[in-house]
Amino acid sequence: MHIVFWLSFAFVFYVYLGYPVVLLVWRRIAPRPVKKEYWEPAVTLVIAAHNERQNLEAKLTNCIALGYPKSKLQIIVSLDGPTDGSEFVVWKYVSHGVEVVHSREHTGKAAALNRALRRATGDIVVFADVRQMLSQNAIRELVANFADETVGAVSGELLLMDESRQEAKSEVGLYWRYEKALRSMESEVHSVVGATGAIYAIRRELYEDLPQDTILDDVLTPLRIVLRGKRTVFEPESKAYDSVACCPLAEYRRKVRTLCGNYQLVASLPQAISPWRNPIFIQFISHKLGRLVVPWALLALFITNLFMLRGIYAVTFSLQAVWYAFAVIGHFLSRREVTAPMVITTGSKRAA
Amino acid sequence: MKRLFLLPYTFALMNVAAVAGLFYFVTRKKDVWLKSKSSHVHKR
Numbered sequence: 001m002h003i004v005f006w007l008s009f010a011f012v013f014y015v016y017l018g019y020p021v022v023l024l025v026w027r028r029i030a031p032r033p034v035k036k037e038y039w040e041p042a043v044t045l046v047i048a049a050h051n052e053r054q055n056l057e058a059k060l061t062n063c064i065a066l067g068y069p070k071s072k073l074q075i076i077v078s079l080d081g082p083t084d085g086s087e088f089v090v091w092k093y094v095s096h097g098v099e100v101v102h103s104r105e106h107t108g109k110a111a112a113l114n115r116a117l118r119r120a121t122g123d124i125v126v127f128a129d130v131r132q133m134l135s136q137n138a139i140r141e142l143v144a145n146f147a148d149e150t151v152g153a154v155s156g157e158l159l160l161m162d163e164s165r166q167e168a169k170s171e172v173g174l175y176w177r178y179e180k181a182l183r184s185m186e187s188e189v190h191s192v193v194g195a196t197g198a199i200y201a202i203r204r205e206l207y208e209d210l211p212q213d214t215i216l217d218d219v220l221t222p223l224r225i226v227l228r229g230k231r232t233v234f235e236p237e238s239k240a241y242d243s244v245a246c247c248p249l250a251e252y253r254r255k256v257r258t259l260c261g262n263y264q265l266v267a268s269l270p271q272a273i274s275p276w277r278n279p280i281f282i283q284f285i286s287h288k289l290g291r292l293v294v295p296w297a298l299l300a301l302f303i304t305n306l307f308m309l310r311g312i313y314a315v316t317f318s319l320q321a322v323w324y325a326f327a328v329i330g331h332f333l334s335r336r337e338v339t340a341p342m343v344i345t346t347g348s349k350r351a352a
Numbered sequence: 353m354k355r356l357f358l359l360p361y362t363f364a365l366m367n368v369a370a371v372a373g374l375f376y377f378v379t380r381k382k383d384v385w386l387k388s389k390s391s392h393v394h395k396r
Contacts, residue, residue, distance in 0.1 A: 175362060248362045252369050259373030267377075292374070295367035323360050330361025333354055 005304040005313075008297040015290035022286070023185035031188050034233050037147035043139055044074040044122030044204070048112040051084040052130040059130050060093045068139045070097065078116035081106030110210035110217055117207050125204045127218070132158065132198040132240040141238040142201040152230025153202040153222040155183070155195030156238035173244050175251075180236075182287060187234035191226045191280050193287045194219030198240035206230065211268065215261030219288075220269065226280055227271055248334055262288050 045063060049056060056077070063075055077090045078101040090100050101115050117125065124143055128134060138156060145154045157180065160173050167173065183192045197218035206225050210217050222232040265288075271277040272284055302324075305317045 174359075175366070248358070248365050251362075252365045255366055255369035256372045256376060259370045260376040261373075263374060263377035292370050295370045298367060324364065326357045327360035327364040330357035330359070333357055334361060 001304050001307055004300055008301040011297045012294055015294050019286040027185050027188040034145050035148040036144040038144050039147055040069055040072055041124055042072050042122040043124045044120035045126045046076050046116045047128050048078045048109050049086055049130050050080045051082050053084045053086045053089055055130045056086055056089040062133045064096045066139055067136045074122055076116045076119055078112040080112040108212055110214040111212050114209045124201055126201040129198050132242045135239040138238045141235050145233055145235055150231050151233055152206050152225035153232040154235050155192055156199035156240055157236045158196045158198045158240050160242055160244035162244055183234045186283050191232040192234050193283050195222045215264050219265055
């Protein structure tokens with residue numbers, strides 16, 4: 001009982017606090033800086049969309065105004081069986097050089113990306129979601145990292161903004177900032193475990209078709225690239241802007257999908273959990289798999305503590321009980337304060 | 353002050369999400385296969 005308790009405690013502690021400390025030390029001992037250089041290779045920007053009529057106009061206006069030579073930027077919108085008239089919005093931008101890959105059948109994002117990649121001609125492919133606006137220099141900053149031959153993929157930074165157009169300081173915002181700090185440190189020692197779906201880029205030659213049911217294309221593609229011996233790095237100067245989830249419950253839904261995707265990832269890419277084949281095995285186990293195991297460790301921590309209530313264990317049980325009681329109160333407080341989502345326009349000072 | 357309660361709540365919720373994610377993966381629930389409208393591109 002004691003062993004299970006302390007092992008569970010050590011595991012939870014390592015995943016959330018120990019691992020960041022390991023990364024802090026690791027990047028001091030063995031940093032691997034990227035040799036960035038500003039250059040202008042041919043780039044293809046791929047946007048997959050299903051029913052996004054409301055967001056496409058702002059997105060495309062944002063994309064054609066990006067600070068990258070137009071002659072070297074191919075923009076492809078891959079429409080995946082839209083039924084809301086999204087195609088009519090995209091067609092308005094064809095005169096601005098936007099290309100459309102239109103599938104009448106709704107086959108999912110992975111299939112839409114695969115179709116777009118068959119049309120892509122750029123040496124570098126940038127993937128972006130429809131909803132988030134990109135910073136003016138987003139592509140230039142991503143591309144600069146590819147001057148380093150060891151880099152195969154680059155993730156941009158997603159900023160979650162609050163109503164005051166500042167980076168969110170809510171609990172969800174803090175959680176995301178913690179995640180980004182981890183990614184930044186992982187990038188400094190080798191590679192991040194997955195990219196930000198809102199904006200990331202790869203060398204086109206490294207793209208492999210995604211299975212149609214892929215949930216996390218932004219994790220699977222970069223991880224495949226790492227398994228092929230290249231790095232996936234984090235570029236904080238390439239920014240995408242989104243509004244922070246109104247409440248933890250909204251973030252919860254997104255998280256269920258992401259974590260389900262992690263299970264799918266392990267099932268479809270077993271070499272990711274092989275220390276001999278995955279160069280970022282420690283990061284993958286600590287960051288991705290650790291998060292999947294933590295809830296079970298927390299459960300073990302609580303149950304074993306129930307049977308040991310003397311001495312130090314009385315204190316640990318009290319702390320756990322207070323923590324979960326606060327969580328229950330937090331649940332009711334959270335339900336009371338659902339704020340309206342913020343709209344970020346292309347004209348926003350931060351997005352410019 | 354509110355953060356004192358919302359932080360444990362968010363942490364607990366994220367861990368419940370990991371269990372729910374496993375449930376969806378094992379049972380192959382299709383509603384999680386494609387992205388939710390609020391944060392992503394696709395919806396089935």
